[in-house]
Amino acid sequence: MNNLVTLGEFVIQHQQDYPEATGDLSQIFGAIKLASKLVHREINKAGIADIVGYAGQKNVQGEQQQKLDVYANDKFKTALAARGLVCGLASEEEESFVEFTQPQHKGSKYIVLIDPIDGSSNIDVNVAVGTIFSIYRRVSPHQEPVQIEDFLQCGTEQVAAGYVIYGSSTMLVYTTGNGVNGFTFDPSIGVYYLSHPNMAIPSKGTIYSVNEGNYVHFPVGVKQYIKYCQENDEATQRPYTSRYIGSLVADFHRNLLKGGIFIYPSYAENACGKLRLLYECNPMAFIMEQAGGAASDGRSRIIERVPNALHQRTPFFVGSPKMVEKAEAFMAYVGS
Numbered sequence: 001m002n003n004l005v006t007l008g009e010f011v012i013q014h015q016q017d018y019p020e021a022t023g024d025l026s027q028i029f030g031a032i033k034l035a036s037k038l039v040h041r042e043i044n045k046a047g048i049a050d051i052v053g054y055a056g057q058k059n060v061q062g063e064q065q066q067k068l069d070v071y072a073n074d075k076f077k078t079a080l081a082a083r084g085l086v087c088g089l090a091s092e093e094e095e096s097f098v099e100f101t102q103p104q105h106k107g108s109k110y111i112v113l114i115d116p117i118d119g120s121s122n123i124d125v126n127v128a129v130g131t132i133f134s135i136y137r138r139v140s141p142h143q144e145p146v147q148i149e150d151f152l153q154c155g156t157e158q159v160a161a162g163y164v165i166y167g168s169s170t171m172l173v174y175t176t177g178n179g180v181n182g183f184t185f186d187p188s189i190g191v192y193y194l195s196h197p198n199m200a201i202p203s204k205g206t207i208y209s210v211n212e213g214n215y216v217h218f219p220v221g222v223k224q225y226i227k228y229c230q231e232n233d234e235a236t237q238r239p240y241t242s243r244y245i246g247s248l249v250a251d252f253h254r255n256l257l258k259g260g261i262f263i264y265p266s267y268a269e270n271a272c273g274k275l276r277l278l279y280e281c282n283p284m285a286f287i288m289e290q291a292g293g294a295a296s297d298g299r300s301r302i303i304e305r306v307p308n309a310l311h312q313r314t315p316f317f318v319g320s321p322k323m324v325e326k327a328e329a330f331m332a333y334v335g336s
């Protein structure tokens with residue numbers, strides 16, 4: 001671990017990189033950091049406390065909410081609202097965006113999009129899950145109630161994005177558009193330390209991550225790319241290794257460190273893919289690009305897509321730039 005720089009110190013030091021910075025973003029990170037520690041604590045009690053299993057209700061996408069989905073959503077929302085720097089939040093667990101209406105929110109210039117617990121089906125079986133977040137400047141007039149257009153912005157407008165991985169250790173990884181840095185949580189003293197400065201993905205890797213159980217339903221381009229990954233060719237280190245956790249944050253994090261590609265394509269049942277553009281794909285795409293990687297919907301750069309709905313889904317290809325390029329070439333050549 002290098003020099004014991006904490007996340008809080010790092011955010012404040014780097015705030016000076018932005019002449020117009022007022023410190024608001026640092027406080028938003030403070031809220032995210034705090035909520036992530038509460039979630040870390042609960043996740044680490046899974047199995048001994050009554051926090052695994054279903055909450056008995058479904059979210060807007062018809063998915064069963066886990067107790068931890070509900071807990072995490074509540075903690076992130078409350079921590080962000082308490083600081084008065086964010087005027088609204090949209091979450092995977094909320095049908096519509098939430099407007100923060102206390103007097104301290106008047107004039108707040110940021111909105112947050114969040115997936116409080118990503119990969120929640122893994123909680124019950126003690127496998128890594130994550131939190132994904134994205135921060136934008138609001139575009140509607142300040143002082144007015146926050147509007148849907150504040151949330152339906154292109155990923156290119158992100159001010160910051162990050163994820164927390166609750167894995168064998170808990171880490172927070174984020175970007176403000178100036179590289180990617182990772183911080184590991186020391187639970188004994190409750191502090192995140194800079195452990196992975198200037199994260200960069202190898203330009204090519206040897207890991208491919210996709211739910212091959214759905215192979216039969218995939219577009220032809222994806223099927224052929226998977227076959228390409230499995231071919232024997234020493235010069236290009238194929239066959240590649242297949243690794244799929246089923247938790248985007250965990251699959252993404254491994255591939256970011258080792259080099260690889262993650263694909264969640266469209267398929268019969270989910271013609272638009274499964275993952276959500278605004279609070280899953282855009283933040284991960286921003287981080288990946290900042291780490292030297294690439295992210296697309298199989299045909300074009302994901303963060304340039306113009307969103308039309310809060311819970312919009314998209315196919316997602318993300319990882320080492322040469323691998324994404326190759327997968328896109330298969331998509332372009334054989335199509336869907």
Ligand code: AHM
Nearest residue numbers: 117118119120121211246247248249
């Ligand atoms: P969630 O946010 O409801 O947990 O769903 C998203 C998750 C991703 O973490 C993961 O990549 C994907 O769903 C796995 O889906 P599948 O089980 O279809 O492979």
Ligand code: MG
Nearest residue numbers: 115117118119
């Ligand atoms: Mg998710």
